[in-house]
Structure formats: structure tokens, C-alpha cells
Amino acid sequence: MSKTTIHWFRRDLRLRDNPALSDAAQEGSVICLFILDDEDAGTQATGAASRWWLHHSLAALTEALKQRGGRLILRRGKAGKIIPDVVSETGADRIVWNRLYEPWSIQRDKQLKSDLTDLGIEADSFASDMIREPWQVETKAGKPFSVFSPFWRAVQDQGDPPSPLPIPDRIYFHTGHVTTDRLEDWGLLPTKPNWAAEFEATWTPGADGAAARMAEFLSGPVNDYKDGRDFPARGATSLMSAPLHFGEVSPRQVWHATRSAMEAGDVRDAAGWSFLRELGWRDFNRHLLFYNPHTVTENFRDNFDSFPWRDDETALEGWTRGRTGYPLVDAGMRELWRTGIMHNRVRMVVASFLVKHLLIDWRQGEAWFRDTLVDADLANNVGGWQWTAGCGADAAPYFRIFNPVAQGEKFDPKGDYIRRWVPELGALPDKYLNKPWEASDKVLAEAGVALGKTYPKPIVDHADARKRALAAFEETKLKQETN
Structure with missing residues (x-):
């Protein structure tokens, strides 16, 4: 008797290099199912900006399946209830999925597998979301890594990952009736106000959009990646983080496409490895989260548990709205709000500003990013914020406090990035663009800038904030030493 297999799509919204789908297609018929499981995810549920992306990615997947004679069944609720219901409705014999590594996903999937058995x-379940599974990369002592550089060397020592799988030649889709939700009824898109109005000009969610973006990046911009990736106005980054998060493209696809371009001489080795290193960083954050699930909400380094974070709603709101009075910080926060993305160098600056200049808990920044980034990824988000705060694995030293003025002058020397996102400062001379408070009244008037009116004054003085942050760190160290 022919088998019926449910392929449970999760963050693998593609047909190419989809190990679970390829396995399901080998025998019998296939039911393609996606579940919006906010209940199990709880506070880690998909944020608002990512929901915009998810809607369009699911629409693209639906169309890709339709072109092959299939359909995507949509259900909303707890996966542990919905999957047995679909099994009962269809008489399915088997279910397959590709693994995820968030703590809540692991807990849910283990329980579900036990219940189904x-x-x-x-x-x-199958490997699909990493270059190597967390347990495949370990120290010489057989332990998990907590420092990136040796982790990355260990990944490289294992050589290239397996080649990507093609789209299955034939998928025999289940033809029986299965009820499905309407994607439009899930309300994933904003309405009034439509704060995502500019997203469509920036993004093309779906596997085809991911493939086009990767091909365009590897056709030339990647060669500026190693040196240009720190300059937000240069367009030297791949913008592949959201397609990777939603699984519209796999890490193996990105790896092999890059390696092929390097071998063909189209991509310089230094540039190619610099880019692939970021795939390694993505794996490293998953590795850390897999072995340290408590770090979703707790410090990796528990000596930070007594750190004197401040509650300052006014400062937090100024940061979220891009109204801190520091042009590079404000440019980044406004880019995030309007496009759902922020340049990586600027992410480090704005994160450092929140936790070190304002002494606001990194968890508040992580929550804001999770809601406003289209590429919001729990492992990357938590890993990045804890790295910046100094409380994470392989973290930046706490005394490394980014100077937002110096960062702007170094990495946006002509002011193109700031002028794009903070246009009210556009007429200021370059000399004052990152520090408008140093301009004379005459210069400000000629540029149409009125500090405190058209653009805010700094909400904190950099030198004072730096001293306060270092004092807080010393206080935390002293408490640790006396306990």
C-alpha cells in the first residue's frame, strides 16, 4: 500500500535543497503543511516585521507548489494538536520536517515525535538549517565551543558541506480533500497604519527572490565585502539574512554557490571566505543556543546578573524612534523602522548605545529587534545582543564602548547614509554631520537645523555615559569578587 507523508514546512520555505521534502517525495503521496504555531512559541513568536515577510514567502511557496500541481495546507494553532488532526483527516502514515534549534522548537518537536510514535x-527530522549540526562540531576535548575563532577553524577543517539537493523530479501530491486556512485571514500584514509601505520596494520574499539576490551579490558586490561591509552606504552586504532565516535558501546553497564562484575566479578568495565566515557566525550562534538554551532570557556570563540596568522609558523611546541626537544611531533606527533591516556595523553601534550609553537591559533591545527586523532570528539576535553587552560567549569586552560620533566619521565619511535616513541634517557640512551640537548658530541656521526642535539634542553626553558605564561594570565586578 502506498504511503502518505506529511511534509511539515517550517523555516524551510523552498523546494530546492529541502531534505525532508526530498525524502517525502521518494515514496507515495505528499501533503504539504504549514502551521503558524504562536502558542508554543510564546514570547519568541514571529515579530511584526517578520510576519510581513512570512506572508509573502508563504504566498510564493503556495505558487511554486501550485505550478507543480500541489497545494500548501495552512493551519494555525498548536502543532501538537493540528498534526494529529491532519493525520486523522488524511490517513497519513508518516510526517517529516527539517530541524530547528530554538529551545521551544526542540521541546515541542521531541514531544510531538514521541506522541506520534x-x-x-x-x-x-532532517538537517537543513546549518552548515553542520551543533553536535558535529566540538573541541578536541569533545565539548561545545564558546569562542568563535576555533569554532570556525573546526568547521573549515571539515571541508565543504554536502552538495545541495535538487528539486525532486516528481512529487505525487495527495489528492484528497484537506481543509486549509486562507493566508489573508491570518492578518500577517499591517493595515492601518501600514508601517511596511516601503518594504516592498526593498524586498522580494520567496525562493526566487532569494536566488536572484544571491546571484546578484555573487556577480560583483561580494568582491567589496571584506573591506566594504563596514560602510553602510556602500551596498557591499549580501542582504541574505532574511532569506536564510525563512529557509528560502539553505546555508549549503549559499556555501556552494560562493565556493563555485571562487573556483571560477569570479570571486576573490579573501572576499569569498570573509562572506562564508558570516555563515559560520550564524552556525556559531545556533551552536551556542543549542547548548545554552537559558541564554534566550539569561546572561551567558552570570557575573552580569547583578549589573545595574536602568529603567528609562523616555530614553528607550528616543532610541526606538531614532531621536537620540546622535545621527548615526538615529539613522540606523530609522532605517530599521522603514525597511525592516539595519546595516550590521550600525547594529553594533545602536546596540552598544542602548546598553552602554543608556544602561538599558539588552533584553529590551533584543525584543525591539525581534519585532522590527524582517530577519529577526532568535539565535543571531540573542547572540548579537549578548556579545555587545559583554555578557555573552566570546563577547566584546565591556569597556569597548562604541563612540557613535567616531563610528559615523570613520564608516560614513561622506555622510551618505546619515543624509539618507536623517534628511533634516542633510545641509550640514560634513564636519558637523555627526556632531551637530558643535556647529555654530550661524552654521545651524544656514542648514535649517534647530537643535531641540527640528532635530533633538543628545539625550546623553558620550563622555559622561562612558564613565557611567565603566563605573557600573566595576561595581558589578566588585560585587562578584565579594560574593
Whole structure:
């Protein structure tokens, strides 16, 4: 008797290099299912900006399946209830999925696999979201890594990952009736106000959009990546983080496409490895989260548990709205709000500003990014924020406090990035663009800038904030030493 297999799409919204789908297609018919499981995710549920992306990515996947004679079944609720319901409705014998590594996903999937086995339903999971699984990379002592550089060397020592799988030649889709939600009824898109109005000019969600973006990046911009990736106005970054997060393209696809371009001489080795290193950083954050699930909400370094974070709603709101009075910080926060993305160098600056200049808990910044980034990824988000705060694995030293003025002058020397996102300062001379408070009244008037009116005064003085942050760190160290 022919098998019926449910392929549970999660963050693998593609047909190419989809190990679970390829396995399902080998025998019998396939039911393609996606579940919006906010209940199990809880506070880690998909944020608002990512929901915009998810809507369009699911629409693209629906169309890709339709072109092959299939359909995507949509259900909303707890996966542990919905999957047995679909099994009962369809008589499916088996379910397959590709693994995820968030703590809540792991807990849910283990329980689900156990429950399905008790029901006599076969359940299998596959590797799809990383270059190497967390347990495949370990120290010489057989332990998990907590420092990136040796982790990355260990990944490289294992050589290239397996080649990507093609789209299955044939998928025999289940033809029986299965009820499905309407994507439009899920309300993933904003309405009034439509704060995502500019997203469509920036992004093309879906596997085709991911493939086009990767091809365009590897056709030339990647060769400026190593040196240009720190300059937000240069367009030297790949913008592949959201497609990777939603699984519209796999890490193996990105790896092999880059390596092929390097071997063909189209991509310089230094540039190619610099880019692939970021895939390694992505894996490293998953590795850390897999072995340290408590770090979703707790410090990796528990000596930071007594750190004197401040509650300052006014300062937090100024930061979220891009009204801090520091042009590079404000440019980054406004880029985030309007496009759902922020340049990586600027992310470090704005994160440092929140936790060190304002002494606001990194968890508040992580929550804001999770809601406003289209590429919001729990492992990357938590890892990045804890790295910046100094409380994470392989973290930046706490005394490394980014000077937002110096960062702007170094990495946006002509002011193109700031002028794009903070246009009210556009007429200021370059000399004052990162520090408008140093301009004379005459210069400000000629540029149409009125500090405190058309553009805010700094909400904190950099030198004073730096002293306060270092004092807080010393206080934390002293408490640790006396306990």
C-alpha cells in the first residue's frame, strides 16, 4: 500500500535543497503543511516585521507548489494538536520536517515525535538549517565551543558541506480533500497604519527572490565585502539574512554557490571566505543556543546578573524612534523602522548605545529587534545582543564602548547614509554631520537645523555615559569578587 507523508514546512520555505521534502517525495503521496504555531512559541513568536515577510514567502511557496500541481495546507494553532488532526483527516502514515534549534522548537518537536510514535505514526527530522549540526562540531576535548575563532577553524577543517539537493523530479501530491486556512485571514500584514509601505520596494520574499539576490551579490558586490561591509552606504552586504532565516535558501546553497564562484575566479578568495565566515557566525550562534538554551532570557556570563540596568522609558523611546541626537544611531533606527533591516556595523553601534550609553537591559533591545527586523532570528539576535553587552560567549569586552560620533566619521565619511535616513541634517557640512551640537548658530541656521526642535539634542553626553558605564561594570565586578 502506498504511503502518505506529511511534509511539515517550517523555516524551510523552498523546494530546492529541502531534505525532508526530498525524502517525502521518494515514496507515495505528499501533503504539504504549514502551521503558524504562536502558542508554543510564546514570547519568541514571529515579530511584526517578520510576519510581513512570512506572508509573502508563504504566498510564493503556495505558487511554486501550485505550478507543480500541489497545494500548501495552512493551519494555525498548536502543532501538537493540528498534526494529529491532519493525520486523522488524511490517513497519513508518516510526517517529516527539517530541524530547528530554538529551545521551544526542540521541546515541542521531541514531544510531538514521541506522541506520534505512540500513535503508530512514523516521524523523521532532517538537517537543513546549518552548515553542520551543533553536535558535529566540538573541541578536541569533545565539548561545545564558546569562542568563535576555533569554532570556525573546526568547521573549515571539515571541508565543504554536502552538495545541495535538487528539486525532486516528481512529487505525487495527495489528492484528497484537506481543509486549509486562507493566508489573508491570518492578518500577517499591517493595515492601518501600514508601517511596511516601503518594504516592498526593498524586498522580494520567496525562493526566487532569494536566488536572484544571491546571484546578484555573487556577480560583483561580494568582491567589496571584506573591506566594504563596514560602510553602510556602500551596498557591499549580501542582504541574505532574511532569506536564510525563512529557509528560502539553505546555508549549503549559499556555501556552494560562493565556493563555485571562487573556483571560477569570479570571486576573490579573501572576499569569498570573509562572506562564508558570516555563515559560520550564524552556525556559531545556533551552536551556542543549542547548548545554552537559558541564554534566550539569561546572561551567558552570570557575573552580569547583578549589573545595574536602568529603567528609562523616555530614553528607550528616543532610541526606538531614532531621536537620540546622535545621527548615526538615529539613522540606523530609522532605517530599521522603514525597511525592516539595519546595516550590521550600525547594529553594533545602536546596540552598544542602548546598553552602554543608556544602561538599558539588552533584553529590551533584543525584543525591539525581534519585532522590527524582517530577519529577526532568535539565535543571531540573542547572540548579537549578548556579545555587545559583554555578557555573552566570546563577547566584546565591556569597556569597548562604541563612540557613535567616531563610528559615523570613520564608516560614513561622506555622510551618505546619515543624509539618507536623517534628511533634516542633510545641509550640514560634513564636519558637523555627526556632531551637530558643535556647529555654530550661524552654521545651524544656514542648514535649517534647530537643535531641540527640528532635530533633538543628545539625550546623553558620550563622555559622561562612558564613565557611567565603566563605573557600573566595576561595581558589578566588585560585587562578584565579594560574593
